[in-house]
Amino acid sequence: xxxxxxxxxxxxxxxxxxxxxxxxxxxxxxxxxxxxxxxxxxxxxxxxxxxxxxxxxxxxxxxxxxxxxxxxxxxxxxxxxxxxxxxxxxxxxxxxxxxxxxxxxxxxxxxxxxxxxxxxxxxxxxxxxxxx
Amino acid sequence: xxxxxxxxxxxxxxxxxxxxxxxxxxxxxxxxxxxxxxxxxxxxxxxxxxxxxxxxxxxxxxxxxxxxxxxxxxxxxxxxxxxxxxxxxxxxxxxxxxxxxxxxxxxxxxxxxxxxxxxxxxxxxxxxxxxxxxxxxxxxxxxxxxxxxxxxxxxxxxxxxxxxxxxxxxxxxxxxxxxxxxxxxxxxxxxxxxxxxxxxxxxxxxxxxxxxxxxxxxxxxxxxxxxxxxxxxxxxxxxxxxxxxxxxxxxxxxxxxxxxxxxxxxx
Amino acid sequence: xxxxxxxxxxxxxxxxxxxxxxxxxxxxxxxxxxxxxxxxxxxxxxxxxxxxxxxxxxxxxxxxxxxxxxxxxxxxxxxxxxxxxxxxxxxxxxxxxxxxxxxxxxxxxxxxxxxxxxxxxxxxxxxxxxxxxxxxxxxxxxxxxxxxxxxxxxxxxxxxxxxxxxxxxxxxxxxxxxxxxxxxxxxxxxxxxxxxxxxxxxxxxxxxxxxxxxxxxxxxxxxxxxxxxxxxxxxxxxxxxxxxxxxxxxxxxxxxxxxxxxxxxxxxxxxxxxxxxxxxxxxxxxxxxxxxxxxxxxxxxxxxxxxxxxxxxxxxxxxxxxxxxxxxxxxxxxxxxxxxxxxxxxxxxxxxxxxxxxxxxxxxxxxxxxxxxxxxxxxxxxxxxxxxxxxxxxxxxxxx
Numbered sequence: 001x002x003x004x005x006x007x008x009x010x011x012x013x014x015x016x017x018x019x020x021x022x023x024x025x026x027x028x029x030x031x032x033x034x035x036x037x038x039x040x041x042x043x044x045x046x047x048x049x050x051x052x053x054x055x056x057x058x059x060x061x062x063x064x065x066x067x068x069x070x071x072x073x074x075x076x077x078x079x080x081x082x083x084x085x086x087x088x089x090x091x092x093x094x095x096x097x098x099x100x101x102x103x104x105x106x107x108x109x110x111x112x113x114x115x116x117x118x119x120x121x122x123x124x125x126x127x128x129x130x131x132x
Numbered sequence: 133x134x135x136x137x138x139x140x141x142x143x144x145x146x147x148x149x150x151x152x153x154x155x156x157x158x159x160x161x162x163x164x165x166x167x168x169x170x171x172x173x174x175x176x177x178x179x180x181x182x183x184x185x186x187x188x189x190x191x192x193x194x195x196x197x198x199x200x201x202x203x204x205x206x207x208x209x210x211x212x213x214x215x216x217x218x219x220x221x222x223x224x225x226x227x228x229x230x231x232x233x234x235x236x237x238x239x240x241x242x243x244x245x246x247x248x249x250x251x252x253x254x255x256x257x258x259x260x261x262x263x264x265x266x267x268x269x270x271x272x273x274x275x276x277x278x279x280x281x282x283x284x285x286x287x288x289x290x291x292x293x294x295x296x297x298x299x300x301x302x303x304x305x306x307x308x309x310x311x312x313x314x315x316x317x318x319x320x321x322x323x324x325x326x327x328x329x330x331x332x333x334x335x336x337x338x339x340x341x342x343x344x345x346x347x348x349x350x351x352x353x354x355x356x357x358x359x360x361x362x363x364x365x366x367x368x369x370x371x372x373x374x375x376x377x378x379x380x381x382x383x384x385x386x387x388x389x390x391x392x393x394x395x396x397x398x399x
Numbered sequence: 400x401x402x403x404x405x406x407x408x409x410x411x412x413x414x415x416x417x418x419x420x421x422x423x424x425x426x427x428x429x430x431x432x433x434x435x436x437x438x439x440x441x442x443x444x445x446x447x448x449x450x451x452x453x454x455x456x457x458x459x460x461x462x463x464x465x466x467x468x469x470x471x472x473x474x475x476x477x478x479x480x481x482x483x484x485x486x487x488x489x490x491x492x493x494x495x496x497x498x499x500x501x502x503x504x505x506x507x508x509x510x511x512x513x514x515x516x517x518x519x520x521x522x523x524x525x526x527x528x529x530x531x532x533x534x535x536x537x538x539x540x541x542x543x544x545x546x547x548x549x550x551x552x553x554x555x556x557x558x559x560x561x562x563x564x565x566x567x568x569x570x571x572x573x574x575x576x577x578x579x580x581x582x583x584x585x586x587x588x589x590x591x592x593x594x595x596x597x598x599x600x601x602x603x604x605x606x607x608x609x610x611x612x613x614x615x616x617x618x619x620x621x622x623x624x625x626x627x628x629x630x631x632x633x634x635x636x637x638x639x640x641x642x643x644x645x646x647x648x649x650x651x652x653x654x655x656x657x658x659x660x661x662x663x664x665x666x667x668x669x670x671x672x673x674x675x676x677x678x679x680x681x682x683x684x685x686x687x688x689x690x691x692x693x694x695x696x697x698x699x700x701x702x703x704x705x706x707x708x709x710x711x712x713x714x715x716x717x718x719x720x721x722x723x724x725x726x727x728x729x730x731x732x733x734x735x736x737x738x739x740x741x742x743x744x745x746x747x748x749x750x751x752x753x754x755x756x757x758x759x760x761x762x763x764x765x766x767x768x769x770x771x772x773x774x775x776x777x778x779x780x781x782x783x784x785x786x787x788x789x790x791x792x793x794x795x796x797x798x799x
Contacts, residue, residue, distance in 0.1 A: 069285060295582075
C-alpha cells in the first residue's frame with residue numbers, strides 16, 4: 001500500500017471525528033424533558049384539556065399552529081371549532097400561552113431537548129413571568 | 133424546449149424542497165386523525181365589508197395633540213417601535229403637510245392654513261395594490277374585504293413592495309424592534325428584524341367587532357365603512373362632500389379619502 | 400478539467416489566497432449583518448435598496464453581455480471570436496453567481512429564501528427574475544463546460560449543445576429585460592417608469608460587459624501564453640463603441656422627455672443626481688465623474704485610429720466600465736428612490752460593513768472567474784501546445 005501510514009492515520013482521524021459526538025456523551029444519561037402543566041389557569045380548570053387531545057397536540061401542535069396562522073391571517077377565520085365542538089380564539093399569544101403561561105417549563109423543555117428553534121417568539125410575546 | 137426546461141427546474145426544485153420538508157407532508161396526513169374534525173370560523177362579533185375604506189376629515193382634527201393621540205392609539209396597540217431616528221424608522225400612520233401628502237395637487241396661492249396643516253398618512257389599502265403585485269412570495273396580499281395585509285411569517289425581506297408602494301406606506305425592520313417598544317401591548321405580537329410591516333386596517337379589531345384604532349381615537353374625524361354599501365355612512369359622506377385621494381392618477385384606487393376643506397359643507 | 404485549477408504559479412496562488420481573504424472579510428461582515436439586521440447598511444425606509452441591488456443590476460448586464468460573443472460566433476460563424484467566446488460564457492457564469500449572492504445578502508430573512516419556490520406569485524417580476532437567472536447560470540455552465548471539454552479532446556462539441564446555445568441568446572436578453580422590469584413597472588417611481596428601461600439596460604450591458612471582457616482579454620494575454628487575438632480585441636472594441644453610443648443616446652432620450660415635458664416628478668431624480676435637490680447633492684460628484692468618463696471614452700472610441708492602438712482602446716474601455724458602473728450600479732437604483740414618494744429628499748451612502756460585504760461578493764465572483772479562466776486557458780494552452788508540437792520538429796518543441 002502506497003502511503004499506508006498516512007492513509008491509516010487519516011482513517012483514524014476520520015473515525016474519531018465521526019464518532020466524537022457519541023464518545024463525548026458516553027456514560028451521560030440524557031435528561032428527559034420534564035413538562036410542567038402547573039400554571040394558575042390550568043390549575044383552575046375542572047377538566048384539564050387542551051384544544052385537541054393530548055396525543056394529537058404532542059405530535060401535531062406545530063402543524064395545528066401553522067393552520068391557525070394561515071386561517072386567521074390569510075382567511076380571516078379567527079375562531080377554531082375543535083373536534084369536540086368547543087370554540088377557541090385563534091391566538092398563540094392570547095389563547096395558547098394564556099394557559100401555558102410557563103413557556104420555559106413547557107415549550108422550551110421539549111424544543112431544547114429536540115434542538116429545534118422555532119421562531120414563534122421572535123414576534124409573539126412570551127408570558128410575563130418568563131420575561132427576564 | 134423552454135417549457136420543458138422550466139418544468140424540469142420546477143420539479144427539481146420541488147423535489148429538493150420535498151426532500152427537506154417531507155416530514156411536514158407526513159404530519160399533514162396525520163392531521164386527519166381528528167375524525168369529524170375541526171372547523172374554522174370568523175367569530176360571532178366580526179364586522180364585515182365588501183371593501184373597507186376610510187374618510188379622513190382634516191378639518192375635524194384641530195390640534196397637534198389630536199394628531200399625537202391618533203398616532204399613539206395605533207402605534208401603542210400594535211407595538212410599533214420608536215427608534216428616535218429617521219434611518220431605522222417604522223411607522224404605520226404619520227403626518228405630513230399638504231404639499232407632501234398630495235404632491236401633484238399643490239398650489240402656490242393656497243390658503244396658508246391648509247398649506248401648513250398636517251394631514252394623516254397611512255396605507256391606502258388600494259384596490260389594485262402595486263405592493264401585492266410585486267411580492268414574490270404572496271407574503272403581502274389583499275383580503276376579499278379589500279384590506280391589504282402582511283404575513284410576517286412568510287416575508288423574505290426583499291423590500292420590492294417598498295419600492296412599489298407609491299405612498300411610502302411600508303416600513304422595514306432594519307434591526308430588532310423589540311428594545312424600542314416603550315410600552316409593550318401583551319395582546320399583540322411584535323415584529324422581527326428583516327420583515328416589512330405597515331397599517332393593517334386593524335384586522336384583528338374588526339374580527340372582534342371594533343373599528344380601526346385610529347378612527348376610534350379621532351373623535352369622529354376618521355370614518356370607516358364599506359365602500360360597496362351605498363347606505364353606509366362613508367358612502368353618504370363621499371356622496372355629499374368633496375374628497376380627494378393621494379395620487380389617484382396612478383390607478384391603484386386608494387381606499388382612503390380626504391376631506392380637505394373641513395366638513396362645513398357636509399349635510 | 401477542474402484539476403487544471405489546482406496547479407498554478409506562485410502568482411496564481413497568491414491571487415487566489417488574496418481573494419479568499421477578501422471573501423473571509425466579507426463573510427465576517429455578513430455574519431454581523433445577519434445578526435444585527437440590514438440596519439448595518441446605509442439603507443433606510445426611504446432608500447430601501449442600495450449598493451447590493453445596484454451591483455446586482457449592473458452584474459446582470461455583465462452576464463447578459465456574453466451574448467455579444469455568442470451571436471457573432473455561433474449565429475454568424477465569425478471565427479475570430481472562437482478563441483474568446485468561452486471567456487464570455489465563463490464571465491457570465493461568475494457574474495450570475497455574484498448577482499445571486501447580492502440578492503441573498505440583501506434579503507431581510509435569507510433563511511426563508513425557499514418561500515419564493517414554495518409560495519410563488521407568477522405575476523411578481525422578482526419571481527421570474529430568479530427563474531431566468533438560475534436558468535441562465537445553468538445554460539452557461541453546461542454550454543461552456545461542454546464546448547471546452549470537446550475542444551480539449553479535439554472533437555466537435557456534441558450536437559445537443561447547439562439548441563442550448565441558440566436558446567441562450569434570447570435567454571440572455573430575457574435576464575436583463577426581466578431585471579429592467581423590476582424597475583420599469585412600478586407606479587410612482589418616475590425615474591424608473593420608462594418604456595425604454597429594458598432597452599437602456601441592454602445597451603449599457605452590451606457596452607459594460609464587452610469592455611470588461613476586453614480588459615480581461617488583454618490581461619489574459621499578458622499573464623498567460625494564450626492570446627485572444629488582435630482582431631477579436633478590435634471587434635470587441637467596436638461592439639463597445641456602438642453600444643456605448645446607443646446607451647448614452649437612450650439616456651439623453653430620458654432627459655429630453657423629463658425636461659421638455661417639464662413634469663416635476665420626471666425631472667426630480669435627474670436634478671438630484673446631477674445638480675442636487677433641496678440642498679442635497681451627495682451623488683453629484685459621482686454622477687459627473689460618470690458623465691465625464693462617458694464623454695471621454697466616446698471621444699476616444701469613435702476614432703478608428705485611436706481604437707486601433709490597444710493601449711488607448713484599453714483606457715477607453717476602462718473609462719466605459721467605470722462610467723457605467725457608477726451610472727447603473729449606483730445612480731440608477733438610488734436615484735429612483737430620491738425624492739421619496741412624499742417628495743422628501745433622504746440621502747443614502749453605503750456604510751463600511753456594507754462595502755466590505757460588497758467587496759467580498761465581488762471577490763467570490765472573481766474567484767469563480769479565476770478558476771474558470773484558469774481551466775479554460777490551460778486547456779487552450781495544451782491544445783495549442785500540442786498543435787505546435789506537431790508542426791515543429793520534435794527537438795525544438797517548447798517544453799512546458
